[in-house]
Amino acid sequence: MASQLVLFPELVAGFSPELAVNMRSLRFLSRAPYSSTYGFRLPSRRGRTLMCSDLSSQKWNVPVLSSNEVVERLKLAGEGKQFLAMYSSVVGGITTDPAAMVLPLDDHMVHRGHGVFDTAMIINGYLYELDQHLDRILRSASMSKIPLPFDRETIRTILIQTVSVSGCRDGSLRYWLSAGPGDFSLSPSQCPKPALYAIVYPKDFTVERKGVKVVTSSIPIKPPEFATVKSVNYLPNALSQMEAEAKGAFAGIWVDNDGFIAEGPNMNVAFVVNGGKELVMPRFDKVLSGCTAKRMIKLAEQLVSKGMLKSVRVVDMTVEDGKKADEMMLLGSGVLVKPVIQWDEELIADGKEGPITNALLDLLLEDMSSGPPSVRVLVP
Incomplete structure (x- = not known):
């Protein structure tokens, strides 16, 4: 006996989405109530109404594509x-x-x-x-x-x-x-x-020496055990960046649960303090250990030898201390060395790009173009 396929516009609990019926069932369908919205209304043996539709009432708008398409x-x-x-x-x-x-x-x-x-x-x-x-x-x-x-x-x-x-x-x-x-x-x-x-x-690595504004991020920072892993879970980072841009800022700065400065959404942060003579960075045990930031610690030793800096340290630092710094900068492979001239509503020092920040950027650019084989791998 020939069969006809009856399709349901929506799944109905207790029924299969496809129903094969014989000619006797088709005669029964001819007497069943029908509407263009719900199709046929079939009484079930369990006291429920089963709604189905014929093929002509289906409207398929999504194309089925071949691999070439x-x-x-x-x-x-x-x-x-x-x-x-x-x-x-x-x-x-x-x-x-x-x-x-x-x-x-x-x-x-x-x-x-x-x-x-x-x-x-x-x-x-x-x-x-x-x-x-x-x-x-x-x-x-x-x-x-x-x-x-x-x-x-x-x-x-x-x-x-x-x-x-x-x-x-x-x-x-x-x-x-x-x-x-x-x-x-x-x-x-x-x-x-x-x-x-x-x-x-x-990617164009054109250097922008113009100072930028940052804000304190209200997005919860990742727990330390995850913050030190460069995972693909960047939802907090993306939300922090969106929040900063909504406030007209370049990036948000995270503060850890102990009140110490942590990092930006995809960059580290550094400060020049003590009358412009000391470069300090937050500790890396609760933030991602940025390769650029760690390299900068090594390069900054050249400024120490020249007398431009007295020391380079990795320390815990509060937001209050950070906002009182002589210079502030962001460090990362995407931004290189980016001067920060305003944090929230407070200017950093005189609100101008500082000499140590510019000197560190020069050192990094030189290292990128003519550094030792330990940091530069030739692509054949």
Whole structure:
């Protein structure tokens, strides 16, 4: 006997979304009440009303695409974006087609945030502080209980080759380690293999020496055990940045639970105090240990030897002390050395960019362009 498929516009508890009925049932349907909104109304044996509709009442607005159509649409969506090369351990290679630079939706990093990342600058064909950033992501992965898909040297080689294939001379290399694809469970127990992803994109490192305003962030800071891990969970960071921009500021500054200055949403903070003779930074045990900030401690020793500074220290510092500083600056691979001239409604010193901040920026720029092999890796 022939069957007819009857479809439900909405799932009804206790009934299947698809119902095959024979000709006798179809005669019964011909006598059942019908509306364009609900379709047929069928009395059930359990005293409930079952609503279904025929195929002609369905309105499908979402197209079903072939793989070729998906690729073409991804190409259109990516127009204007300059992604030069991407490596994925899932496919086991590098692509230069932006439409192919995709992640599996079931990657534990995507749907659970179980992943870590880092970024290295590409300056005139050199990767700046690649090994320092690589050490940090491996440490973050260990703290996040993410096993490595390859050993350190293999990961390093993959990253360098990805930059080489991209042809990028000035830009950024961003890379991720994740628990990998598997399923949508909370635990990564069904993720058979961790994943490595990396992408290269151009970036203009034009230096802006103009001072900026910051505000005290009201967004709760990450707990110390998570703040020291560079994870992909940047929701607090994004909210802090949005709050700062809404107030006309460049960034927000976090204060820890003990009342000491912590860090910005994606940069460290430093101060010049004691009559402009001492460079101080918050301790790194409760904030992310910025590679640029740590390198700056080393570079600042040159200013000590020249007599411009007397010392460089890492200390606990209150907001009140910070606002009374002679100079304030933000440090990070994205901002390099950014002078801060106002915090909330209070000017820092005379509200002008300070000489130590500018001197430190000069040292960093010189280090990026002609520093030792320990901080500059040539891309073949």
